[in-house]
Amino acid sequence: MGVHVHEHCLKMARREDGTPWWSAFPEPSSSPVKITWSEVARLLQDRDQSQPREFLLVDTRRTDCIGGTIQGSLNIPAHSFYLMRAMLYDLCKQAGIKRIVFYCGSSNGRGPRCAAWMQDYINSVSDGSGSDYESDSGCSVEMTTQVMVGGIRGWVKAYGGEMMEGYDEKTWEHPKPDEETR
Secondary structure (H helix, E strand, O other), rough: OOOOOOOHHHHHEOOOOOOOOHHHOOOOOOOOEOOOOHHHHHHHHHHOOOOOOEEEEEEEEOOOOOOEEOOOHHHHEEEHHHHHHHHHHHHHHHHOOOEEEOOOOOOOHHHHHHHHHHHHHHHHOOOEEEEEEEEOOOEEEEEEEEEEOOOOHHHHOOOOOOOOOOOOOOHHHHHOOOOOOO
């Protein structure tokens, strides 16, 4: 049984010539490491508020970015992510971010694709030893990407509105299809 996809979702996910939006960009070669929503929750809960954050959450939803987002997430829609990955890398490098966790609606398409593109970029600028840059202390720091299994839908199933910003319970009562694999 296939997943029902609304016609407007298919239209938004395709370019005028009918090809998928991601076909304009290179196919990623990396395979993102998976992280569960419970591990992400633990990262948020165990974070020392007096220290800079060492991880970044990136929500890659675009027009379906409704109902809230996980606390502290940065929304960079997948459709524009490839062109922004160098800038995100530089910002993360300057902030001392070691881990970038991506998610989308269900983390079956956009989140993993963006995580892979980002890991490809990190690998391309790496010094070959697996470290991407030196921290202020002069120590080598590895930057890596992960994808949150189950996406925001899995998060809401597990936690409801906990640790979310802009949570709208009504949105999650009858969620619309996401643009995951389109």
